[in-house]
Amino acid sequence: MASSGFSPAAPPVFNGEGLHIWVVKVRTYLQAFDLWEVVNTDVEPAPLRANPTVAQIRQHADERTKRHKAMSCIQNCVSNVIFTRIMACETPKKAWDKLKEEFQGIERTRQQQLLNLRRDFENLKMKEEETVKQYSDRIMTVVNSIRLLGE
Template identity: 30%
Template structure:
């Protein structure tokens, strides 16, 4: 039931509209007033709060600050989808830049081998994050080509 609240929105407690005469088909439904709710209906209405609580507990502070103003679990979920899609797109945009850096990598004049190794490893890790991985042979060849002849 919690999952439905996240994807479909808060549950509405309905009752048949007795003010309108129905000739054919099912009666028209209207929202029940809170003072008419049964115990089971009160529990159903609280499911959105339970879903919001579950979502809140799984988020870090940075993401929580972006969704805390959303009034329903459904709106929180939709905002999280937007955030994740933007992050994925950002990562995909970084890949061509990282590949170009890797292809043009050379050891700088005055740079120690330790500094170069740290920069090289960082770049290889940056490439692996969005899914571009080079084999050991390719990495070793690039490393050798990036070092100065001396």
């Protein structure tokens, strides 16, 4: 009988290069453990009502520990050098935002990168010596770079 459990591979480790690819991988990793919403919204669980049931107490405890689990995932998904930059962050959202701010750059830089990639896309022409597959690969490289920047 096949096991219904899910055991993803080890999380990808960010070493300072390829942030856009790492972000996609770690987002999916966190989603697999139902932790992405904690990182994305940074919302504290609502306090328990008076006279909670055992099930409500368990659910509240699970929701509270999600922040710690998400923070643990983020901390374990970066190299030691990068970890020192986020170790003072108190929430997974703050750590995530710090990484994006520091390694993705400011919005203006991202917009300039997008403009450059769009220009590259518009100027793509098939070379005489290349195959359709090679040309298609060059197109997809630019398109995927644009997608990784959030467009």
